[in-house]
Amino acid sequence: MKLAVHAPGRLEVRTVPVADPGDLLSRLPHPTALAWVRHGDGLVGWGETARLELPGGHDRFAAADAWLAETFGSAEVEDPLRLPGTGPVAFGSFGFDPKSADSVLIVPRYVLGRRDGHAWVTTIGDPHDDSPDALDSLDALAGALGAPRADGPPPAAFAPVAPGRLTWSDGARSAPSWAQAVQAATARIRDGHLGKVVLARDLIAHADRPIDARVLLHRLADRYPTCYTFAVAGLVGATPELLIRRAGAQVDSLVLAGTTARGTTPADDEARAATLFRSAKDREEHSYAVDMVRDALAPLCTDLDVPAEPELLRLSNVTHLASPVHGRLAADRTVLDVLGALHPTPAVAGTPTERALDLIRELEGMDRGRYAGPVGWVDARGDGEWGIALRCAELSGTRARLFAGCGIVADSDPAAELAEASNKFRAMRYALEG
Numbered sequence: 001m002k003l004a005v006h007a008p009g010r011l012e013v014r015t016v017p018v019a020d021p022g023d024l025l026s027r028l029p030h031p032t033a034l035a036w037v038r039h040g041d042g043l044v045g046w047g048e049t050a051r052l053e054l055p056g057g058h059d060r061f062a063a064a065d066a067w068l069a070e071t072f073g074s075a076e077v078e079d080p081l082r083l084p085g086t087g088p089v090a091f092g093s094f095g096f097d098p099k100s101a102d103s104v105l106i107v108p109r110y111v112l113g114r115r116d117g118h119a120w121v122t123t124i125g126d127p128h129d130d131s132p133d134a135l136d137s138l139d140a141l142a143g144a145l146g147a148p149r150a151d152g153p154p155p156a157a158f159a160p161v162a163p164g165r166l167t168w169s170d171g172a173r174s175a176p177s178w179a180q181a182v183q184a185a186t187a188r189i190r191d192g193h194l195g196k197v198v199l200a201r202d203l204i205a206h207a208d209r210p211i212d213a214r215v216l217l218h219r220l221a222d223r224y225p226t227c228y229t230f231a232v233a234g235l236v237g238a239t240p241e242l243l244i245r246r247a248g249a250q251v252d253s254l255v256l257a258g259t260t261a262r263g264t265t266p267a268d269d270e271a272r273a274a275t276l277f278r279s280a281k282d283r284e285e286h287s288y289a290v291d292m293v294r295d296a297l298a299p300l301c302t303d304l305d306v307p308a309e310p311e312l313l314r315l316s317n318v319t320h321l322a323s324p325v326h327g328r329l330a331a332d333r334t335v336l337d338v339l340g341a342l343h344p345t346p347a348v349a350g351t352p353t354e355r356a357l358d359l360i361r362e363l364e365g366m367d368r369g370r371y372a373g374p375v376g377w378v379d380a381r382g383d384g385e386w387g388i389a390l391r392c393a394e395l396s397g398t399r400a401r402l403f404a405g406c407g408i409v410a411d412s413d414p415a416a417e418l419a420e421a422s423n424k425f426r427a428m429r430y431a432l433e434g
């Protein structure tokens with residue numbers, strides 16, 4: 001495997017506790033934001049000390065793990081807090097398809113974090129770096145964070161600007177053409193070729209101005225506080241699906257599959273949620289995903305708790321069937337190691353996996369890039385939080401490419417799946433349009 005690496009020699013890393021910095025996203029000084037935030041806790045990062053770009057391959061998680069072990073293993077670290085996310089961290093985002101070469105890990109120059117009432121700043125790299133990207137010294141930064149100034153949150157190199165007027169166009173497939181692909185998938189499933197496949201489509205937005213990820217992050221975090229609002233190398237979104245969180249031996253996952261629209265009144269909402277909960281089609285879609293996550297985690301864990309029945313997760317645009325899974329790792333495995341065992345789950349690929357991937361390649365007519373791949377962060381202890389990159393868009397200058405997908409089983413109705421995809425697009429449409 002050939003890796004594209006940009007990294008200095010030995011890293012110097014320093015974490016200092018700071019007073020509560022308030023809204024983490026408001027502290028991002030550049031549009032090139034790195035973020036992973038939920039309910040106000042999480043990590044934001046800026047600047048770039050090291051970057052790893054990975055080609056495709058099933059071994060991309062192991063390759064990323066090995067690079068981090070070497071890069072962080074040789075670092076000189078001062079970290080009095082020793083919490084998940086303190087000390088050196090990398091943000092990352094992996095391509096969905098093992099055949100695509102989109103995976104990237106970024107070690108930021110600065111990290112600001114908050115977790116369970118603790119807040120901290122970490123600098124990674126050369127502490128005496130005075131390049132234009134290096135903002136204040138860590139002490140100045142931490143001091144400013146500890147005593148917020150009246151003239152706004154430091155550092156603030158560029159104020160975020162909304163994208164302005166947008167025009168929309170179809171991505172790889174128009175709506176009718178995608179509905180035909182769904183129809184074709186149900187025929188293959190009825191033939192006994194596979195049990196489930198997840199088909200996605202893309203939409204393109206063109207803006208008047210370059211799109212600043214920070215504007216989108218703010219809107220997403222406000223409207224979807226229970227989701228993980230993320231930004232990594234231009235991939236921005238708010239995902240409800242936690243693929244894996246590792247903190248020491250503890251691992252947690254939130255498996256999602258099966259969706260309905262929110263109701264227009266409380267009674268309508270209840271009725272829709274009850275119908276979703278009883279729907280044989282949605283329960284089948286959900287059980288494929290839960291069974292696979294159980295099978296992947298069971299050999300790695302001593303204890304594994306998988307609920308017998310799903311619960312309902314209500315977001316502002318949709319309600320999902322959700323199964324929270326908890327386990328204790330049997331051996332010392334990093335979060336990237338566990339990712340390698342899980343991705344791609346049937347929440348984004350299908351069952352059996354290889355047949356589903358072949359059908360996705362055949363029917364979607366597009367490369368998913370990093371949509372539906374793992375996105376999150378990892379620290380030097382191997383702790384981290386990784387979601388599945390859903391409800392997201394790939395930003396490039398004035399252009400945003402949005403993605404939404406739906407689990408297809410034998411009984412799926414193409415028109416209903418098209419409506420479900422539109423509902424899922426609403427998160428990013430709102431992020432862009434306000």
Ligand SMILES: C=C(O[C@H]1C=CC=C(C(=O)O)[C@@H]1O)C(=O)O
Nearest residue numbers: 256257258259347404405406407
């Ligand atoms: C593939 C997506 O959602 C997945 C996660 C939750 C529910 C899903 C569903 O009901 O189809 C999908 O499996 C997406 O949002 O693009």
